[in-house]
Amino acid sequence: MDLFFSPMASCLASRITSYESGIHLDFIEVEPVTKQTPGGRNYLEISPLGLLPALRLHDGFLLTGDYPILQHLAASSTTSNLVPLRDLDLDRLHQWLFMLGTELRHMVSVPLLDKKAADGTATHMLDFVVATLDFLNDQLTERQFLLNRFSISDAYLCSVLNSTSPTGIDLSPWPAIEAYYDRLLKRPSVSGAIAEELALRDAELARHRSSCELSLGGFA
Amino acid sequence: MDLFFSPMASCLASRITSYESGIHLDFIEVEPVTKQTPGGRNYLEISPLGLLPALRLHDGFLLTGDYPILQHLAASSTTSNLVPLRDLDLDRLHQWLFMLGTELRHMVSVPLLDKKAADGTATHMLDFVVATLDFLNDQLTERQFLLNRFSISDAYLCSVLNSTSPTGIDLSPWPAIEAYYDRLLKRPSVSGAIAEELALRDAELARHRSSCELSLGGFA
Numbered sequence: 001m002d003l004f005f006s007p008m009a010s011c012l013a014s015r016i017t018s019y020e021s022g023i024h025l026d027f028i029e030v031e032p033v034t035k036q037t038p039g040g041r042n043y044l045e046i047s048p049l050g051l052l053p054a055l056r057l058h059d060g061f062l063l064t065g066d067y068p069i070l071q072h073l074a075a076s077s078t079t080s081n082l083v084p085l086r087d088l089d090l091d092r093l094h095q096w097l098f099m100l101g102t103e104l105r106h107m108v109s110v111p112l113l114d115k116k117a118a119d120g121t122a123t124h125m126l127d128f129v130v131a132t133l134d135f136l137n138d139q140l141t142e143r144q145f146l147l148n149r150f151s152i153s154d155a156y157l158c159s160v161l162n163s164t165s166p167t168g169i170d171l172s173p174w175p176a177i178e179a180y181y182d183r184l185l186k187r188p189s190v191s192g193a194i195a196e197e198l199a200l201r202d203a204e205l206a207r208h209r210s211s212c213e214l215s216l217g218g219f220a
Numbered sequence: 221m222d223l224f225f226s227p228m229a230s231c232l233a234s235r236i237t238s239y240e241s242g243i244h245l246d247f248i249e250v251e252p253v254t255k256q257t258p259g260g261r262n263y264l265e266i267s268p269l270g271l272l273p274a275l276r277l278h279d280g281f282l283l284t285g286d287y288p289i290l291q292h293l294a295a296s297s298t299t300s301n302l303v304p305l306r307d308l309d310l311d312r313l314h315q316w317l318f319m320l321g322t323e324l325r326h327m328v329s330v331p332l333l334d335k336k337a338a339d340g341t342a343t344h345m346l347d348f349v350v351a352t353l354d355f356l357n358d359q360l361t362e363r364q365f366l367l368n369r370f371s372i373s374d375a376y377l378c379s380v381l382n383s384t385s386p387t388g389i390d391l392s393p394w395p396a397i398e399a400y401y402d403r404l405l406k407r408p409s410v411s412g413a414i415a416e417e418l419a420l421r422d423a424e425l426a427r428h429r430s431s432c433e434l435s436l437g438g439f440a
Contacts, residue, residue: 063315
């Protein structure tokens with residue numbers, strides 16, 4: 001299956017899940033600005049809304065969104081480090097995925113990373129998230145993972161926490177979250193995925209710089 | 221099971237699902253401003269984040285969020301108007317729930333209804349949603365429901381569309397969405413749920429007015 005992604009975004013959760021589950025994915029990078037894929041095709045022709053990540057299933061259907069993709073991968077996993085969906089408390093899993101996807105990611109990461117957002121949006125959105133981070137910190141104080149053991153909700157939370165650095169959110173007031181994130185970073189799936197995506201993002205930035213220099217050269 | 225809710229919010233989807241499935245729920249209204257429940261208890265003591273809707277399960281666990289609650293109800297339904305989860309294309313169901321919950325509801329309804337949001341937020345967020353509404357309109361042009369027949373994703377979309385009126389979004393540029401919404405409004409579960417919640421909201425507004433008049437009276 002093909003996974004369309006951009007490095008160091010929420011797509012990271014799908015990569016971690018692929019590495020944990022052993023499910024092979026072909027990763028196809030989409031340039032954030034030009035929306036070009038390596039084959040030179042415009043991603044908007046493949047996915048009209050340009051949503052990432054997107055998983056092209058075996059029947060050709062393009063499945064978009066972290067939550068649906070993570071659940072598809074978990075449902076496909078048989079023997080792996082990832083708990084199959086049937087062995088999980090689905091209510092609690094759904095609750096975590098929903099809370100991370102709405103209260104945390106979409107209330108914080110999206111507005112904070114969106115440079116066109118109105119002034120004041122970032123500060124206002126941060127007010128919302130303090131209570132959620134307090135709640136998360138309480139939940140993680142006495143447990144290693146969000147559920148009984150590593151699950152797709154941890155892969156998702158990892159991608160959210162990974163985005164706190166560019167958003168300028170300091171996690172030190174929430175020590176249980178910091179300790180949890182440190183534990184996750186020691187997992188080979190997580191450290192491997194982040195190292196790969198960092199390298200891809202650096203390469204992307206270098207391409208972008210070089211293309212800007214070429215454009216500027218045209219004016220010299 | 222108890223469902224904590226506020227009238228005419230996204231909680232409406234849980235009420236519609238309850239009526240479609242025949243699963244009995246005890247509805248407990250939470251005052252939006254004071255967070256009081258009819259028993260005089262502060263809802264924040266029950267749910268620290270104050271999230272609504274919340275479903276108190278038989279084992280006492282408080283399940284929060286539209287998406288997890290709707291899935292719990294669908295999983296509990298046996299013979300009803302609601303398609304049981306096992307008979308649905310779960311990938312497509314998850315995709316719709318995710319898209320409605322993130323791209324539509326949280327990108328639009330939440331910022332537009334949030335009076336403390338920075339100026340310009342509403343207009344900026346509307347830009348995002350036009351493409352999503354175009355996509356939704358295309359999808360609904362040749363089908364009656366989001367999936368093969370009425371499902372929890374329709375109940376959820378109904379609650380989102382129901383909130384477009386106070387947000388000032390005019391749906392007339394998307395005729396397939398308008399026609400779909402009109403069809404939904406003809407379902408007894410939907411018209412019944414909306415009529416009940418409208419009456420509850422009017423009663424709530426009347427209580428609020430009367431309490432404001434009492435406060436103002438104190439200054440006279």
